[in-house]
Amino acid sequence: MREIIQNELNDKDLLLFIHSPFCGTCHVAEGMLRQIETTLDKDIFFHMNASLHESFMYEHKIESVPCLFIRENGETRKKVYAFHSIANILSILLEQKPELFDRMS
Known part of the structure; x- marks a missing residue:
């Protein structure tokens, strides 16, 4: 996971984790996303x-x-506020961005 820079905020396709450094729930959610990145390598x-x-x-x-x-394609597809579990986030990603999993098949 890398920090976004201003000009990347205008990219047509974006998976952006928005957080606050003082938010405990954000730290838990970030751990889930990092685990997903590790799994996808x-x-x-x-x-x-x-x-x-x-x-x-x-x-x-x-x-x-x-x-x-x-x-995706310049349009907001989804805003996820509840990070229930890694499996939940994976199912959302599979629905919204199935191409992320092409290599895993």
């Missing part, structure tokens, strides 16, 4: 400190953190 998520990108938060109507923001 590739970095697929960007991460962003919500307090440093207020305009992005407002423009995309991000309601709370943690949030997994999924954008």
